[in-house]
Amino acid sequence: MSEVARALSERGELVLRRRAGDGALELRVNGVFVMDDRETSSEELLALVALRGSPSRLLVGGLGLGYTVRTLLADDGVREVVVAEIEPELVQWMRDGLVPSVLDDPRVSVVVGDVRDAVGLEQPGSLDGILLDVDNGPDFLVYDENAAIYESSFLALCKEKLRADGVLTVWSSSESSALETAVRAVFGRCEVRPVPVELQGRDETYYVYQASS
Ligand SMILES: C[S@@+](CC[C@H](N)C(=O)[O-])C[C@H]1O[C@@H](n2cnc3c(N)ncnc32)[C@H](O)[C@@H]1O
Numbered sequence: 001m002s003e004v005a006r007a008l009s010e011r012g013e014l015v016l017r018r019r020a021g022d023g024a025l026e027l028r029v030n031g032v033f034v035m036d037d038r039e040t041s042s043e044e045l046l047a048l049v050a051l052r053g054s055p056s057r058l059l060v061g062g063l064g065l066g067y068t069v070r071t072l073l074a075d076d077g078v079r080e081v082v083v084a085e086i087e088p089e090l091v092q093w094m095r096d097g098l099v100p101s102v103l104d105d106p107r108v109s110v111v112v113g114d115v116r117d118a119v120g121l122e123q124p125g126s127l128d129g130i131l132l133d134v135d136n137g138p139d140f141l142v143y144d145e146n147a148a149i150y151e152s153s154f155l156a157l158c159k160e161k162l163r164a165d166g167v168l169t170v171w172s173s174s175e176s177s178a179l180e181t182a183v184r185a186v187f188g189r190c191e192v193r194p195v196p197v198e199l200q201g202r203d204e205t206y207y208v209y210q211a212s213s
Helices: 041-051 065-072 090-096 115-121 146-148 152-161 177-187
Strands: 002-009 012-018 025-029 034-038 059-060 080-085 108-112 125-131 162-172 192-200 203-210
Touching: 002 090, 012 090, 012 203, 025 090, 041 065, 041 125, 041 162, 041 192, 041 203, 059 065, 059 115, 080 090, 080 115, 090 108, 108 115, 108 152, 115 146, 115 152, 125 152, 146 162, 146 177, 152 177, 162 177
Parallel strands: 059 080, 059 125, 080 108, 125 162
Antiparallel strands: 002 012, 012 025, 025 034, 162 203, 192 203
C-alpha cells in the first residue's frame, strides 16, 4: 500500500492510497473505505439512469474519484454539471492530477461545500437531474450530518429544484427501506436497482434509488 495524499479536514482524515496487490487507487475517510477506481459500475449507473431523460443541466453531490461526473460528460446532450464536494482537498487533488480530472471540462462547475446548500441555491425547476452519492448510504454513514440527505425534507427540496420529469438518483451501499419510503413519499414512486459488484474478491450488492418529479 502506498500513500498518494493525506489531508485533515473539519470532518476527519482523508487518505488517497494505491493498493499493493492490484494497483487500485483507493479513497478512505476516517479509516473507512469509500471507493476505489476498480469497481465503479454503480457510480456509473447512477449517471446512466439519470441520462435516460436526455438531461441538459444536472447537479452531482459529491465528486469522489469522478466516475459519476465522467459518465455524464460522455453524453453530448449534457450542457452543464454542477458538482458539490464538501472536501476542498479532494477537489485540489483532482486539480493537481493525483486523481484523473473531470474538472477541465468547461461544462463542469464545482461548489466546494455541502450538497444541501448547493441544492438550496438552485432555482426551482432549474435542474434536469440531481445525483446523490455523498456517503455510504443512510445505514452506514461516514459523516453523521449526512443522515438528513436521505430524509424526506431534503428530498422534497430536490424535487422542488427539478423540472417536470427531472430525475433523482441516490446511491447506497445497502438496501434501505427507510430511503425507499422517503423517496416514495416525496416523488410518489421509487425504483430500486441492485448492482452486483466485486470488491477485492468479495461479491457485494450496491443500490441505486431512482425517482422522477
Ligand atoms: C463515494 S464518494 C462519490 C463517488 C462518486 N460518485 C464517483 O463517481 O467517484 C462520496 C463523496 O461525497 C463527498 N461528500 C460527503 N458528504 C458530502 C456532502 N454533504 N456534500 C457534498 N459532498 C459530500 C465526499 O467527500 C466524497 O468525495
